[in-house]
Amino acid sequence: xxxxxxxxxxxxxxxxxxxxxxxxxxxxxxxxxxxxxxxxxxxxxxxxxxxxxxxxxxxxxxxxxxxxxxxxxxxxxxxxxxxxxxxxxxxxxxxxxxxxxxxxxxxxxxxxxxxxxxxxxxxxxxxxxxxxxxxxxxxxxxxxxxxxxxxxxxxxxxxxxxxxxxxxxxxxxxxxxxxxxxxxxxxxxx
Amino acid sequence: xxxxxxxxxxxxxxxxxxxxxxxxxxxxxxxxxxxxxxxxxxxxxxxxxxxxxxxxxxxxxxxxxxxxxxxxxxxxxxxxxxxxxxxxxxxxxxxxxxxxxxxxxxxxxxxxxxxxxxxxxxxxxxxxxxxxxxxxxxxxxxxxxxxxxxxxxxxxxxxxxxxxxxxxxxxxxxxxxxxxxxxxxxxxxx
Numbered sequence: 001x002x003x004x005x006x007x008x009x010x011x012x013x014x015x016x017x018x019x020x021x022x023x024x025x026x027x028x029x030x031x032x033x034x035x036x037x038x039x040x041x042x043x044x045x046x047x048x049x050x051x052x053x054x055x056x057x058x059x060x061x062x063x064x065x066x067x068x069x070x071x072x073x074x075x076x077x078x079x080x081x082x083x084x085x086x087x088x089x090x091x092x093x094x095x096x097x098x099x100x101x102x103x104x105x106x107x108x109x110x111x112x113x114x115x116x117x118x119x120x121x122x123x124x125x126x127x128x129x130x131x132x133x134x135x136x137x138x139x140x141x142x143x144x145x146x147x148x149x150x151x152x153x154x155x156x157x158x159x160x161x162x163x164x165x166x167x168x169x170x171x172x173x174x175x176x177x178x179x180x181x182x183x184x185x186x187x188x189x190x
Numbered sequence: 191x192x193x194x195x196x197x198x199x200x201x202x203x204x205x206x207x208x209x210x211x212x213x214x215x216x217x218x219x220x221x222x223x224x225x226x227x228x229x230x231x232x233x234x235x236x237x238x239x240x241x242x243x244x245x246x247x248x249x250x251x252x253x254x255x256x257x258x259x260x261x262x263x264x265x266x267x268x269x270x271x272x273x274x275x276x277x278x279x280x281x282x283x284x285x286x287x288x289x290x291x292x293x294x295x296x297x298x299x300x301x302x303x304x305x306x307x308x309x310x311x312x313x314x315x316x317x318x319x320x321x322x323x324x325x326x327x328x329x330x331x332x333x334x335x336x337x338x339x340x341x342x343x344x345x346x347x348x349x350x351x352x353x354x355x356x357x358x359x360x361x362x363x364x365x366x367x368x369x370x371x372x373x374x375x376x377x378x379x380x
Contacts, residue, residue: 045245055235055348059359066368075294156243169249174364178256 004029004179004187005164007152009083013064013075016112018161018173019105020073025176028183029165033100035092036149037085038160044149045158049082067173074113080128084119086145090136091128097166103128107108192376194219194369195354198294199343201275202267203254205301208351208363209295210263212266218373219355223290226339227275229349234339235348239272243259259362264303274309276335281318282325283334293318309355 004025008015011101013045017035024032042048060075065088068075089106095103107127110116116123154163156169163170163179165186198205215221232238241247241323251267258265278297286295295315298324300306306313315323342352346359353360353369353375360369 045243047243047246053237053347053348055343055378056237059346059348059361060357063361066293066372070368106359140269153245156245156249158243158249168252171249171253172364174252174362182256182261 001030002165002183004031004148004183005034006031007034007036007101007148007157007160007162009036009085009160010088010104010107010111010118011038011082011114013077014173015062015161016075016108017071018163018176019108021173021176023164024100024180025183027054028180028187029076032099033104034152035089035100035104035145036146036152036157036160037089037145039085040146040149041153041157042159044153047158051082063173076113076115076161077119078111078115078117080117083117083141087121087136088118090141090145091124091132092146094135094138095128095143096134105157191218191220192348192355192373194221194326194373195224197222197224197226197338197347197350197352197354199226199275199350200278200294200297200301201228201272202350203302204266204363205351206265206298207254207257207261207263208353208366210261211363211366212291214370215353215373218239218370218377221291222327223294224338224342225279225290225294225335226342226347226350227279227335229275229334230339231274231343231347232349234343237348241272255329266303266305268301268305270309272309273307277311277323277326278308278314280335281314281322282326284322284328284331 006022022031051060064075069081091183092104092107107118110123110127118124121133155164159171161173164165164174165179165182168182170176194239196212198209212221221286241250254265282290282294282297297308300313300317301308310321345354349361351363353365355369355372360366
């Protein structure tokens, strides 16, 4: 099976939508879930979030609701947006790799379905337990998140979600159809 | 038939791709081709072109080639990009409305297939004839382009291509599937 790297941050609603659809990719590739820190990736690349432009912020709300309806999933904007995710993403990276997909989906749903504030340590403690929260503050969790973010930037990422198939970047939940198409073409050619 | 307004500028490669696919929308709606001036729209809304961020510029080239291959159309980057389109878009707006779709497609192909420089008056003269080029400099052509651009901004547009179905904006060739979906749903409901 080809390998697809899926870089995401829970602050990104388009990453949430992508995460709800990634099973379509998992049928055709081995997907590695790679938490990263979007704010750092944007800073490193000089990119800016679309919602800084008022007309884009307004459109983004409609676009997200239409995509969510199309995919058949819920999407509720949290009371605070954007929000800090450094500790939340470090928590994910203290877990065994096998738990990453389900735990990441649970974190996405805590924000984008239940409207919980994952910048709040108590919420993270409820979600992950005290031990994981303590480990996230240790240097290994910090380093793992920095390494994922640096690798994504080095490979050409500038936002989230970012999927890589080898050297090829697919940016946005709206490029999953091209990734699927290319995976099918690669299978047909082999 | 519902009415869809399609706002575009020949400088935008994603508008070119959308124009090659708009027949799918024309099967379900009356599409009004609405040339506008993208530079003015971006200035009015405070939006910035993605290619100002180096990592996005690099990705955009791959993304455009993949989308073009998926749609089965050619896309060649012109020697100069971006380029001035004020006169070219004014030429389109001096034509009878019935000629707009075919003339716009010809203008898109001049740039994105043949690599011609439509900032060059001689190229525009070859494409549209001397009479249209003269008329484009008159106040009616200038006013029509400004009116289309102002209307698009007033309705919420911030980039190109922008499609409107009533109050609903669909931004990008990658949202044509949602526009098609909503047109089909509206037909089913009526």
